[in-house]
Amino acid sequence: MDRSCFCKNCKKNTVIRDDDTDNLVCETCGLVQSIGDNLVQSFGGLSDFDGTYVRVGDDYTYKENKIYNAKNDIKEITDRFQFSSRKTIEVEQMIDEITEGEFGAGRWFSILVGACSYVVRRRDNLPLSMREVASVIACDYHELGRMVLRVVDFLDLKLPEFDIVSFFEFSMKHSPSFAQVSDEKKDEMVKQGTFLVQCLVKWFVTTGRQPNPIVAAIMVFVAELNQVKVQIEDIAKEVHAGVNTSRRRHGELLQILVKVGQPLPWGKNFTVKNIVNNAPLVLRYMELKSRVKPSDKSKNMNNFRSEFEEIICGCLSKEMEFTEDGSYIEDDLQYYNVEDRSVTLSESVTDLDKLKISQDCLSKIYTKFSNDSTSPEAMAEKEEEHPRKRRKELGLQSAQDWWRGNSELSEKLSLREVLEKNVGYNNLPPSFVANKIACQRRREKINAARFRIGETMGKPASSELKNGKEMPYGAKGGKLDWEDCIIEILLLHRVKEEEIEKGHYSTLLDLHVFDSVNASKMFTNAKRQRK
Template sequence: MSPCKSCNSTNLITDSVTGNLECQSCGVVQDFTNFEQQTFDADGPTGTYVRFGSSGSGFDYSYRESKIYNAQNVITDILSRLGLEQRFNEVDNMIKLITENEYGMGNWFRVLVGACGYVVMRKADKLLPLTSVCDNVGCDVYELGRMVSRVVEHLELKLPDFDIVGLFDRLFKEWVTGKGNIGKEQSRRMVKQGVFLLQCMIKWYVTTGRRPVPVVVAVMVFVCELNGVEISMEDLAGQLNVAVATCKARYKEVLKSLVDVARANLPWGDDVNVKNIMKNAPIVIQYMEITSMCESRKDGKSLENNDDNLDCLVTNCLNREDESSLVQVPDWEIDDLERLMVSPECLSTIYSKYMEEYYNVESSMKRVDDITVGSVEKYDFLVDTTEYWSGNSELSKKLFLDKILEKDVGLDAMPPSFLKGCVKTKKRKEKIKAAKVRIEKIRRPLTAANEGDDRLLIKRSRKRKKIDLDWEDFVIETLLLHDVKEEEIEKGYYNTLLDLHVFQGI
């Protein structure tokens, strides 16, 4: 310690109040020596000469450690909401690989956690709808979908295809079989029916470009209704976080597809509509099942190839006096009978019904819509109402897409989106033609009525009818005036065309 600056005395003491040094001999206050150097970093003050933590609050965590701690809490919270607590290690390891052990904070990190949870469940072939993840993460399905794509691309993963058949099987066991509403044998038959119809929907492109869960809900509700099992579409859709309106739209498409099959193949198909399809559904499904099995035979013979054989069989039966000759036709082989998939009981029913109609045709001609309890329908002999479903078709089992497309179920449908696009394109062509007529009328009012393509203009001018125009008509007129090709206008990308040809120089 240096001596007093006034008397050179070494008898110095520290004032308890100010902390300054004072000389006891002369009382002179010495120079200030109590200055403490304070150091700072990104976490706040680090202390005097010695680092003691963040802002002296008593915690020993650095910024990085606190960030990791908070990020793991976010992971735990989201996974607990999704019921995936046991998947924490898998999701945590995936996030470590993606962020290089840095984790993160903010809304984007929550989306990342949800995407990793979805990828983990898809790898395990488990059900986790994107909508459920969105509700718990707090984002829309498009943002989550983009994040899932980035995760899969970054980690170079190959996710299995969405198992729509497996989804139906799990939902059916949970909502129908699990509640004990039906027996084991009926449950097995209903599952096969649902799988059969689902794969028919895939063949008819009903699932193409659509979310698969509403299609599964629609088929499940239809199968339960067909077999007399009560189930609520609203409850099922709410549990799976899908829109009820979308499920109802898919349900109508299922009914319409079966109606198309009936009208294309059944003798009374013109009488079948959406309102009475449930009465005809057993016959339609049986026809579809038999057709798919005949088409899959190694000999390549379809159901249509057996029509002549069926007529021959009935004729031979009618020529026999003894009814027991139904199963003793010498002109037939056992393979032919097996290919027809008709039981002896059905043959007996065919014979009895045919003889009845032969003697009294007018009394047996009844429309499908006039069916009442206790009455006999004209075509009841085509199906055994108690056992109309055998479940032997390959479509009752899970098949690959190429195998599904090879099957014939009595209807070759086009994708609904493609058909809607064709209708819209046709309407745009009509609007373009009408717009050209209006433009030509303004440019050359005297000669427009003389051209052959402008008969529509002459007809409207004579009747003096008011023309209703909408925004699309005005947009088409604007694009035509800017020399945009009609082929481009027919595609319907109006905003893009307006930016390129109309507003480009503004």
């Protein structure tokens, strides 16, 4: 008696062949199996042996098929994230615990696999952004975020903060745009980018913002700094970031570096257009400032002062004058030294007096110089081309040895260590500054709305409005917009101005204007009056 297949009744692999009756019988429940499903009996001729064909293969149930297909889907998705077999097993175990062994199929299951993969990576502090997961499984970014929150809440996990430094290093080393760069140069660029990333963390630029556009902006800036040609569209696509958002973050980085470079002697000439040319000196200044330790401030400040003076003297020895368009004017330092120049001129005059040159000799020299010189037009063209070449060579030369990599910010530090560092500039969080500006703008609109309401009702304006500018329309004297109308409605419903300043217009309208209880009473009274 050999086991051949599963029982159709109890679903157990206990079906055997009875030698006496030649039927298939289940040892567990005793059910005689149908022959047509599994067997084709009695084939062969008179001269051949009678035989029975038994179907080869397993007979899976619906649940077993579902689990098998689900594990294949998990393996396929995790392979796209380059997970090891151990990490894939962790994702399977997490899904098994969440679904209580049922697994699943369909679009929601793919989103669950992506969310669990993201949680496993975040739990191990490995670089994987939610944007990348959403693009791989082809789902909405916010839908994936909601699934991640549900997974974390169900498993009662506490994920660490997103490691933007590791994400930048991983993106920089695996970017196709930097494939032609040598490994040594790429390692140096990674350290420069790590320095900038942690500076942005200190300046709260990364607080409450998506990390992908910030990483894309820093990669583009580091490429510009090292004369590597890349496109911001390509970088944004590689790190799964929005192109417009990446451009905004790149502009913010340039604006902050302009502010950082103000203490330099020529820092007043820094603009967003020429800051890339001046960035080596600005970053060198930041690197020196970050090495100053509060414990021995006097000694460290002396070292900083001496090194900084060395940098300035090195620049002024070639006398690089930074202009508005990012160009340099190079000249000898002796030109700016009046005493040395006068001495040099006097010595040259005395030497010339000692020489006895005839008029014929001077005429021959002049004729030779005139023949060797080119036309004025050619001289003008050469003068236009030469400064560009000289500026380019000078820019490469000035940025050649600027990076030392001695700062601790070039290596990965904890958040507390980053905040304790001094890089020569302290910046308020951009969200805080934007909120302050928005509150001030709403306050102006509130004052303008109060002025319009008082003018309509014939009441005298308050002293604040009398002393200020007249605002007959909007806050700035322009046409009214939807925000002005909403603020006016809220003021007429006696909403506090402090609540209006916060800008939660929808909530305030629901509470004070479109109250469901008051609306139901109003409609009930209207029906009664009709009756």
